[in-house]
Amino acid sequence: MTKTLIAISLALIASGAWAQKTGNRSFDQLDTNSDGALSKAELAGNKELSKRFEKFDANKDGKWNVDEFVKANKDNDERVVADSTITTKVKTALLAEKGIPSTSISVTTYESEVMLSGFVESVAVKEKAGHVASGVSGVKKVQNNLSVR
Numbered sequence: 001m002t003k004t005l006i007a008i009s010l011a012l013i014a015s016g017a018w019a020q021k022t023g024n025r026s027f028d029q030l031d032t033n034s035d036g037a038l039s040k041a042e043l044a045g046n047k048e049l050s051k052r053f054e055k056f057d058a059n060k061d062g063k064w065n066v067d068e069f070v071k072a073n074k075d076n077d078e079r080v081v082a083d084s085t086i087t088t089k090v091k092t093a094l095l096a097e098k099g100i101p102s103t104s105i106s107v108t109t110y111e112s113e114v115m116l117s118g119f120v121e122s123v124a125v126k127e128k129a130g131h132v133a134s135g136v137s138g139v140k141k142v143q144n145n146l147s148v149r
Helices: 002-015 025-030 047-051 066-096 123-134
Strands: 105-110 113-120 141-148
Touching: 025 066, 047 066, 066 105, 066 113, 066 123, 113 123, 123 141
Parallel strands: 113 141
Antiparallel strands: 105 113
């Protein structure tokens, strides 16, 4: 009986049955030590979640539970949607502006900061594109990397 109990216990440990699974697949994949919590080290490979670690560590215990993880992901998802909306608005504004070759201008947005890149014919067009982009609602800053040919 004792040998059987020991064998079963060893089998359970070896199979990972003692690991704390949360039911959140993304969380569980990041939880490399299977302790049911995420440390900053376990999040190190994810830039966006790492940036949010302190903000969403609600109880300041140096690790995230599933709820904290879900809230941080939701916050990042909202940022992505807001940035995509700003990018679309800037592209639309550039397209509507006469004298700006909008199809030659690439627009990217990160945390409400817009970056313009591409080629234009003159410094005046470069400045105009930057001014148009900065006038779009929600834009915090414009990095105008347009090159003049």
